[in-house]
Amino acid sequence: MRQLSIIALCLLIAVLLAGVGGVYAYDSGRDDLIAEGVRVGAVDVGGLRATEARALVRDRLLEPLQEPLLIRVGDESFPLSAREARIRADISAMVADAVRRSREGSVFSRTWRGLTGGQVRARIAPTVGYSEAAVQRLVDRVRVKMSRDAVDAKVDFAAQNLTVRESKTGRTIDAKRLRAKVRTALVSTAGERTVRAELEKVQPKVSSGRLADRYPVVLTVDRGGFRIRLFKNLKEVKSYPIALGEAGQETPSGLYNIANKAVNPAWNVPNSDWAGDLAGTVVPGGTPENPLKARWMGIYDGVGVHGTADRASIGSNASKGCIRMLIEDVKVLYDQVPVGAPIYID
Known part of the structure; x- marks a missing residue:
């Protein structure tokens, strides 16, 4: 009886060993087999x-x-x-990762899963690379081609008129946003390979509608016609006759601003x-020896x-270089011209 028990135990051990050996043999034959349910990106490799x-x-x-x-x-x-983008993908690494995920767990759990049709819910993220420099070059090319600087409104000064150059709205590309969209599209396997970029408006700092606010008062001096003109909000409102510098002491031309005013x-007599x-x-003001009568609007280097x-x-x-006006005229003009007002001498 005892001998039969020993024989039965030996048989049981032999069966168990055979079973374990079969499990290991089954599992080793599947060492590069990817489990059902595993995907690389959207690709089912189970x-x-x-x-x-x-x-x-x-x-x-x-x-x-x-x-x-x-x-x-x-x-x-x-x-x-x-080719320009230098697209590359480490497919071997992605598949190796899929195999590794499939081999997780014990030999017995893997065998049971294989025999019963079990799955491993795993998605391997695609590892796709590209040239960041190529992305930057592409975005720069788009930006340079499609962008346009805004143009501020400006005034062209002349002796007899003021010409307004209209402002222009510019446009630009949000380069940071575009780079992000390109990076996403380069590694996307969804099939969409077109990136749409929107142009954004760039407003000028000085619009045509605001230009008159910057030039509420302007004076122009027509040396050939001996006239000084007063413009308000870029429109001529009055002109006055004047005298100018004699030969050798000509009234200087150019664009200046009224620097100071006095009644x-x-x-201050020059050392000439x-x-x-x-x-x-x-020489005090209001005296017969003082040629600066009634009002003064200084321009530049003693000229006014x-x-x-x-x-x-x-x-x-x-x-001697100054702009002379009739006393009654200079009094009227003086009250309408603030310090800082532009004066253009042609």
């Missing part, structure tokens, strides 16, 4: 051997990525080939031969607009 999976992933994942990527901006197109100004005994002195008692000089080159 039930495939590693070699088969690599071929399928190459066909389903890598091949679509070889199609050119296209950026569309309105009617313009900007292509980027896979009955003192005269023509000033005679008054050279280097200060002022009233004169020499009415006969109006319409001629008679001053």
